[in-house]
Amino acid sequence: MKKLPAEVVASLLAITTVLIALPPYHLPPWAIFISWAATFAMGGPTPENLRKIWPTLPVGSLFAFLIVLCFRQASTQFTGASFIVAQMVILFCLNGSMMFLARVFPALSFIPGMFFGFASYFATLFGGFGPVPHDPVAALGAVIAMNALGPAYAWLKERYSAPEGAKKPWQGWQQEA
Incomplete structure (x- = not known):
């Protein structure tokens, strides 16, 4: 099978996100791009990298x-400075707990x-994305699904693209200087 230029494959994948964002589900297409780019930032969609990124994306979303x-809940119990302190304590505890998981579970x-x-x-x-805008549970489902697609898109891009260092179609007719 002849492979296409990387720009063509990436653009064909990118246009599918237009459909993903349409009502009634209004899914967050940029969540695909975030995890897609993250996959390449970590070295590309190798089996090892996919095993690293896929389990961690939903953990971050869950936290x-x-x-x-x-x-x-804190907003119903606290106001003013005490609410700000409560938010800081919540963030500290949950953020630290999330990161601690990385130490305990190699996956x-x-x-x-x-x-x-x-x-x-x-x-x-x-941003109000998801089938029910501003709903925490709907947002969680939407973002987990879309973040999961990003590494899959990275894999598809690599699978169907010609190697990026390959000879370009226009190089054959260029004059050498």
Whole structure:
């Protein structure tokens, strides 16, 4: 099978995100791009890298979800400076717990993956993405699904693209200087 230029494959994959963002689900397409780019930032979609990133993305999203729920509960109990302190304690405890998992479970050792999932969740929830805008549970499902697609898109891009160092079609007719 003849492989296509990387730009063509990546662009064909990118246009599918337009459909993903359409109602009624209004899924966060940029969550795909975040985890897709993260996969290449860690060296590409090798089996080892995929085993590192896929488990950590939803862990980060889950902890962000817990932070949102705890902040909401704290907002019913505290106001003013005490609410700010409560948020700081919640964030410290949950963020530290999330990172501690990487120390205890080798499968979760790719901490940047957790933070990609973490940031993707907040952007999904506060950006109003998902089938129910601003719903914490709907945002969690939406972001986990879309973050999972990013490494798959990275793999597809590599699978169907010609090697990036390959001779370009226009190089045959260029004059040498």
